[in-house]
Amino acid sequence: MGTQSTSKQWMQYLKPLVAGAVALMACATGYLQYLQKQDSTRIDSRVTALETRADAQDKRSDKFGDEIDNFKVLLSDIRSDVSFIRGKMESHK
Numbered sequence: 001m002g003t004q005s006t007s008k009q010w011m012q013y014l015k016p017l018v019a020g021a022v023a024l025m026a027c028a029t030g031y032l033q034y035l036q037k038q039d040s041t042r043i044d045s046r047v048t049a050l051e052t053r054a055d056a057q058d059k060r061s062d063k064f065g066d067e068i069d070n071f072k073v074l075l076s077d078i079r080s081d082v083s084f085i086r087g088k089m090e091s092h093k
Helices: 002-091
Strands: none
16 A cells, blocks of 8 residues: 555646646747747748838839830831931032
8 A cells, every 4th residue: 555655646636736836838839839920921921021122123123124124116216317417428529
């Protein structure tokens, strides 16, 4: 009977420790899930910011593309005007 009473004493002693360890593990798991969710939210916001920047960059690129096309047309017009003026000057010589 001595071993059973010693075993019961150990069980009574270990019960609060095991319950505390289980509670600690549950809290730690909850905290880790919270951190993971916060990290995920932060990553999502960074990805959204990068996508917004990329869209703005595309719009800016399109705007410059239109301006470059307009500039090419302007250069072509200038080239035609210079050729016309040159032709007029050479015909007066």
